Each structure stands twice: as structure tokens, then as C-alpha cells.
Amino acid sequence: MLDQSTSMPLDWVDTLSPADIQTPAFVYNADAVNARIAGLKDALGTDVIISFKASNQLDLLMRLEPENYDGIEVASRGELHLIAGRKGPDIFINTPALNEQLVRSGISAEATFIVDTPEHLDMIARLKGKRTVHPVSLRLSNKIIADVCPQAPTLRDDQFGMDMPQALAAVEKAKELGLQINGLHLYAGPHTFRKAARFVVETMKVAMTQIEEALGHDLEVLNLGGGLEENWPDLNHDFDGYRALLGELPSRCRLIHEFGRAIFSDCGIFAVRVQQVKHVMGQPYAICDGGMAQAFLLAQTEHMMRKYRQPRLLGRAGDVREDGLATIVCGSTCSRDDVIGKIPAEVKAGDVLIFEDCGAYTQTYSMNNFLQLGEAGTYVV
Numbered sequence: 616m617l618d619q620s621t622s623m624p625l626d627w628v629d630t631l632s633p634a635d636i637q638t639p640a641f642v643y644n645a646d647a648v649n650a651r652i653a654g655l656k657d658a659l660g661t662d663v664i665i666s667f668k669a670s671n672q673l674d675l676l677m678r679l680e681p682e683n684y685d686g687i688e689v690a691s692r693g694e695l696h697l698i699a700g701r702k703g704p705d706i707f708i709n710t711p712a713l714n715e716q717l718v719r720s721g722i723s724a725e726a727t728f729i730v731d732t733p734e735h736l737d738m739i740a741r742l743k744g745k746r747t748v749h750p751v752s753l754r755l756s757n758k759i760i761a762d763v764c765p766q767a768p769t770l771r772d773d774q775f776g777m778d779m780p781q782a783l784a785a786v787e788k789a790k791e792l793g794l795q796i797n798g799l800h801l802y803a804g805p806h807t808f809r810k811a812a813r814f815v816v817e818t819m820k821v822a823m824t825q826i827e828e829a830l831g832h833d834l835e836v837l838n839l840g841g842g843l844e845e846n847w848p849d850l851n852h853d854f855d856g857y858r859a860l861l862g863e864l865p866s867r868c869r870l871i872h873e874f875g876r877a878i879f880s881d882c883g884i885f886a887v888r889v890q891q892v893k894h895v896m897g898q899p900y901a902i903c904d905g906g907m908a909q910a911f912l913l914a915q916t917e918h919m920m921r922k923y924r925q926p927r928l929l930g931r932a933g934d935v936r937e938d939g940l941a942t943i944v945c946g947s948t949c950s951r952d953d954v955i956g957k958i959p960a961e962v963k964a965g966d967v968l969i970f971e972d973c974g975a976y977t978q979t980y981s982m983n984n985f986l987q988l989g990e991a992g993t994y995v996v
């Protein structure tokens with residue numbers, strides 16, 4: 616028998632039957648997503664919003680309980696168009712690549728802008744015409760954290776948000792333009808919760824004092840980003856201590872966290888069907904009907920050291936191969952990089968292989984699904 620102890624079977628996955636799945640396919644479980652969000656709200660004691668880029672499936676979103684989450688954060692016009700018509704919690708637009716089309720769509724959708732530069736305010740003021748827009752939040756750069764808390768660990772550099780002089784310039788600009796600012800956003804980055812969450816709170820305290828002084832009024836919304844891992848329930852985080860820290864922020868403020876992977880990761884799987892098993896010099900290869908074209912991340916093209924995921928067989932237990940060789944799981948493109956996993960089992964044509972923990976980013980982080988940005992045009996001259 617194949618030892619499957621390394622891949623934790625999820626209850627709902629085992630209710631699926633290979634015959635019911637037209638592969639390649641992503642399968643999501645809405646109850647699992649609802650439970651994850653409820654668990655996060657409970658652990659953090661704040662509002663939780665969905666970072667739609669992690670899993671921008673409208674069908675899934677429609678199956679979530681709207682009273683269970685507090686908003687959706689989108690980062691592109693494609694994402695906004697997917698959700699704009701639906702009735703539900705607040706929409707937040709948060710991207711350094713804000714452009715006129717997205718601003719127009721965002722104003723029509725009555726979304727809240729989280730502005731990344733002072734210039735974003737110019738665009739919003741110019742395009743809003745006579746319409747009212749919700750008060751905006753200012754996105755602060757995570758570089759501010761090291762300034763305020765020199766003892767904070769080094770964070771990966773990124774291009775998001777404003778430093779303090781820029782944020783103060785944004786305050787002045789908003790005053791000139793007649794736009795309201797009522798919030799701040801500070802996100803340390805993915806997987807940073809354990810090492811940086813307390814420094815985010817400390818930095819927020821300092822930054823909000825400076826911004827409120829410049830504004831001449833109180834702030835009402837503090838978004839502390841996310842940064843929880845995909846397997847956060849297993850990591851023994853000190854949520855009691857964190858909630859106590861959050862209690863030091865003014866109680867008048869709406870506190871928000873926003874998550875992608877911590878909500879969706881183990882609520883979705885990717886399934887492929889084996890078309891043929893071939894052996895070259897004894898090495899078994901399972902050629903499947905899907906691979907990097909649908910689940911680019913599994914191909915690990917961006918990793919120096921590729922450590923392939925181990926799928927499992929759906930609907931039957933596999934036997935370990937007598938020769939001890941792992942079957943290399945290949946996708947359906949002609950790229951030699953289209954290897955998405957290895958399985959130490961005897962695999963045969965028609966088998967369905969499933970990859971667990973594919974609910975976040977695996978479907979969206981593909982060449983043209985990411986943020987629904989679309990393909991490049993083609994010209995022949």
C-alpha cells in the first residue's frame with residue numbers, strides 16, 4: 616500500500632468520485648472556506664476581508680455566506696467586473712497600478728480606494744465628477760516598520776505603499792482636492808505574521824498619530840494586512856497575545872485583516888487524469904490531461920531547487936512500485952518544465968490524481984488568469 620501519511624486527506628475530498636470530475640479541474644469546497652473565514656475572525660477578533668486574487672472564482676464567492684466576511688479586496692478591473700454586480704460586503708480596490716479605467720469602474724461600483732501614491736488621489740478627484748466617493752485609506756510602505764521599530768526583522772522589499780513624507784503629502788493633496796481620508800493600510804507581506812505582526816501594530820500606532828495630526832481629525836479604519844500562512848491553524852500562533860495588542864489601538868477604529876492563502880489554500884484541489892503511463896529507460900512518466908497550463912505554480916519553474924508535490928490517487932489506494940521508482944507526473948504541454956509532481960505509486964491510464972492545498976493562487980497565478988489581466992494582443996507587421 617502507498618503510504619499517504621504525508622498528504623493529509625481532507626474529508627470533503629474523499630467524497631469526490633473520479634467519474635464525476637471532468638479533468639483537468641479545480642474543485643473548491645465552499646463550506647471549508649466559510650469555516651476558514653469564521654476561524655480567522657474568531658482568532659483575530661477583527662473584520663476579515665477576502666483577498667480575491669488568491670481565488671477569484673465567482674461561483675465560489677456566491678456560495679459564501681455574505682454575513683461571514685467583511686469585504687473583498689480587488690486589484691484589477693477584471694476582478695472588479697467579476698464581483699461588481701453582486702450584493703454583498705464592501706469592495707476595496709488596492710493596487711499600485713491604479714489607472715483611469717479602474718478608477719471609473721471603482722467609483723461606479725461604490726468601492727473604497729486604498730491609494731498607493733498621492734497621484735492616485737488626483738485621478739480619483741478628476742474622474743469622480745459630481746459623484747461622491749467613500750473616504751479613502753492610505754497604503755503605507757512596509758519599509759516604515761523598520762523606521763519605527765528598528766528591532767523588527769528584515770522584511771522583503773516591495774514596491775507597495777508610501778513612506779511617511781509621501782503619506783503626509785497625500786494628506787495635503789486630499790485636502791486640496793476635497794477628498795476624505797479615513798483609514799490606513801499597512802501590510803508586512805506574505806508569511807510575515809509570526810515575525811512581524813506585533814511590529815505592524817506598533818508602527819500603525821505611531822503612523823496614525825502623525826496622520827491624524829496632519830488631517831486634523833481621527834481615523835476610523837485600520838487595515839493591518841494579512842501575512843498568515845496557508846496552514847496557520849497548525850502553527851500555534853499566540854492569537855490571545857495578538858488580540859491583546861490590538862486592544863491598544865483606539866476602539867473607535869474598524870480593524871481589518873485581509874487574507875488570501877490563509878482562507879483558501881486547503882479548501883481547493885487540482886485534479887488531472889492520467890492519459891498514458893510511459894517508461895523511458897525504466898523511468899515511469901504519467902502523462903496527464905492538465906499541468907502547468909492550468910496550475911503553473913505546481914511546475915515550480917520559479918524555484919532553483921524543485922521539490923515536487925506528491926499528488927494522491929482519487930478513489931483507490933495505489934501500490935508502491937516494486938522498483939522503488941517514483942512516477943513523474945507530467946502535464947499536457949510540450950514543455951520539459953511541465954512536471955507537476957511525483958508519486959511513489961503504480962499509476963495507470965484513467966487514474967485521477969489530485970493535488971491538495973491548491974485553493975489559493977494555483978488557479979489564479981497562471982500566465983493570464985492572474986488578476987484577470989488577460990492576454991497580450993498579437994500584431995503581425
Ligand SMILES: Cc1ncc(COP(=O)(O)O)c(C=O)c1O
Nearest residue numbers: 666805841842873874875876877
Ligand atoms: C494588499 C494585499 N493584501 C492581502 C494579500 C493576500 O496575501 P496572502 O495570500 O498572503 O494572505 C495580498 C497578496 O498579494 C496583498 O497584496
